[in-house]
Amino acid sequence: MDPQTPVGEIGERALIRHLRSRIPAGPGVIAGVGDDAAAVETGPLTLVTTDVLVEGVHFRREWSPPRLLGRKALSVNLSDVAAMAGLARYATVSLCLPRDVPLAFVDGLYDGLLERAAETGVSLVGGNLSASEDRIVVDLAVLGQADRLLRRVGAAAGDLVVVTGTLGAAAAGLRALEKGARLDADGALVDRGVWPPDGADGLVPCLRAQLDPSPPLAFGRALAGQEIVHAAMDLSDGLSGDLLSLCEESELAAWIEPDWLPVDPSAAALEKQVGGDAFSLALHGGEDYQMLMAVPPDRVDALREAASVWSVSVSAVGQFAAGPPALSLRFGEAMRKLRPKSHDHFAARERRRAPVPEA
Amino acid sequence: MDPQTPVGEIGERALIRHLRSRIPAGPGVIAGVGDDAAAVETGPLTLVTTDVLVEGVHFRREWSPPRLLGRKALSVNLSDVAAMAGLARYATVSLCLPRDVPLAFVDGLYDGLLERAAETGVSLVGGNLSASEDRIVVDLAVLGQADRLLRRVGAAAGDLVVVTGTLGAAAAGLRALEKGARLDADGALVDRGVWPPDGADGLVPCLRAQLDPSPPLAFGRALAGQEIVHAAMDLSDGLSGDLLSLCEESELAAWIEPDWLPVDPSAAALEKQVGGDAFSLALHGGEDYQMLMAVPPDRVDALREAASVWSVSVSAVGQFAAGPPALSLRFGEAMRKLRPKSHDHFAARERRRAPVPEA
Secondary structure, eight states, rough: TTTTSSSSHHOHHHHHHHHHHHOOOOHHHHHBBTTTSSEEEOHHHHEEEEEEEEEETBBTTTTTTTHHHHHHHHHHHHHHHHHHHHHEEEEEEEEOOOOOOOHHHHHHHHHHHHHHHHHTTEEEEEEEEEEEOOOEEEEEEEEEEOOSSSTTTOOOOOOOEESSBBBBHHHHHHHHHTHHHHHEETEEEETTOOOOOGGGGHHHHHHHHSSOOOHHHEEEEEESSTTOOOOOEEEESSSHHHHHHHHHHHHHHEEEEEGEEEEOOOHHHHHHHOOHHHHHHHHOOOOOOEEEEEOGGHHHHHHHHHHHHTTOOOOEEEEEEESSOOEEEEEEEOOOOOOOOOOOOTTTTSSOOOOOOOO | TTTSSSOOOHHHHHHHHHHHHOOOOOOTEEEEETTEEEEEOOEEEEEEEEEEEEEEETTTTTTTTTTHHHHHHHHHHHHHHHHHHHHHEEEEEEEETTTOOOOHHHHHHHHHHHHHHHHHHHHEEEEEEEEESSSSEEEEEEEEEEOOOOOOOTTOOEEEEESSSBBBBHHHHHHHHHHTEEOTTTTTTEEEETOOOGGGGHHHHHHHHHHHHOOOHHHHHHHSSTTOOSEEEEOOSSSHHHHHHHHHHHHHHEEEEEGGBBOHHHHHHHHHTOOOOOHHHHOOOOOOOEEEEEEEEEGGHHHHHHHTTTOOOEEEEEEESSSSSSSSEETTTTTEEEEOOOTTTTTTOOOOOOOOOOO
8 A cells, every 4th residue: 555645545554454464373363463352361450551642732743753753652651550550461553543644654653552561561462443533542551460560659757769760851842843843753863943053962862862752661670579669650640749749649748959960961962961950850840750659768779789880870859758648859958849830731821842833 | 428528638548448348358359459459360361451431532521421431341342252262250440530520420330330231240450540631541451351352353354244123322422422412320311402392213323322332242252152253353343443554464355235234223213203323333433342253154044043132133135255354335236335434533624522522
């Protein structure tokens, strides 16, 4: 089939047949694509999560090569399973496609989905195709298995607030997209946007963090077997907002020490070039897909050791404290109230992750 | 909160908190709404299915009271699980909402979801809220458990083509919506549309079949323990299209005897009033959410007996035959080729289930 053929000309039945021919059988899959439901083997405890990417809200077609979009659609769900210390096993893919979308887009999306699934041992087991009027919607449900759960509830006063990796790169990548920088389907830089040739070093890592995030999946899973972490979640809406969620679940307050934040160095370099502020991106910016954890102070060394096995860095950035759910920034002995500024899909006045072009 | 408040003013965090407070804990739910993923107990074999309702494609806001839309969103997924002889246990709800949608709509939708979940022993265990530009998308993933699977593959030449219930009522209900008939949130008739007072008897059953379908869930589940049915699927796209799918999976042909079709009597009465053709709706119309089965002739009596336990009627409507996947209509000794006319989301030229208003 000509890759430029619109899906409206191919038809639902032929498109399903085409996509199905691309999906390999997987371990534990008793009935995969092609039946009313998929039947899969899981442990006694099954994890299920769902996360959606909506065109104009979470991505723009001209910003996201479809292959990277497919990778990201799976990664954001895998991040949720790993943050529960689970092992992702199966995924269903629900696509809503305007009729003029070319086959090449759907195939590119599946390139990324299948590639990421193979990298992570996940089997695609079915899903759903539907038309939509004018926006692409990519909605995945991922099933995983777990022995011991890492939950959002369970943090104790005195636990340190610990994050993996660095923060702010994905948010800096979004700003770089807004300023014209672009990656191609292979992740190579094809447009520097407003950045000068000698000031664009951080562009690829930041764009990559935004378009093709790499959550610390194996590390999250490894925490299931170890009594180190009291509570955890993944960082998707931004540190400030997600930390407040963890505080709400665990019925605690928390403070953050600004100097301790692992601000992503690429983000810092990029923002410096355009007079921006990477600290704010690290504190409030979304889509880091790192882990946020509550760790007793005497277990931080053990955590660091466990993380080094998976080449994951961890940073203590603050501490939980008794009190109603609220956040502070600590400056020496002084505490200043911190209001989360994280992403809210429904608050039209706030910045959106991937704003639509103004009409 | 004022039910007319737009969700954009309420904000994502507050809306999640509100919806969460409405969702009861359920059996087998270890971690429900509020964590990165839900953790649930399932059997060794887990069924997963996903089905989406897109505004303008599958429903119109002015046609579907939100309560009935919530019931239907769950029912269409339950139908898939039952058609595999599974027991539905858990559901995640992924909503994409334009910012101007009032809280009353979301609450109405959850009224229906929670009510239908309670009726069927299903627990809502989480999901996802996202903004969308202008269309509501309701995407559910349902998990179930199964011992023995009823699949689409497995029909044998000579098996009878058997359906449950009557056919065509949901398609007649869609036509009634197009002609102005309306139900309110409680399922009562509030507008007869073009039908005269003395010719509107079939309206409520047909509208109900379209807006709030009742798949034979317990009957499907009961088939797991009995060696009666070789293959099965649910009727969602219309008998002709779905039978062709079953033929493709089982690598068989099939014929249908027109006189044997259980044309829904309400659909027939309604269509007669407006000069329409209920036979065509029964043969091609979508969304019956009945079961389509391949049954050896000597097991049809056993099937009828098993069905009567659940007050489900079954009708043999044709037979599978050796040959490449294709359908025929049988008229006495003559066979006429039958082309499926079922719903194709991507074929813009064909009738859509719930067409958008013409611009």
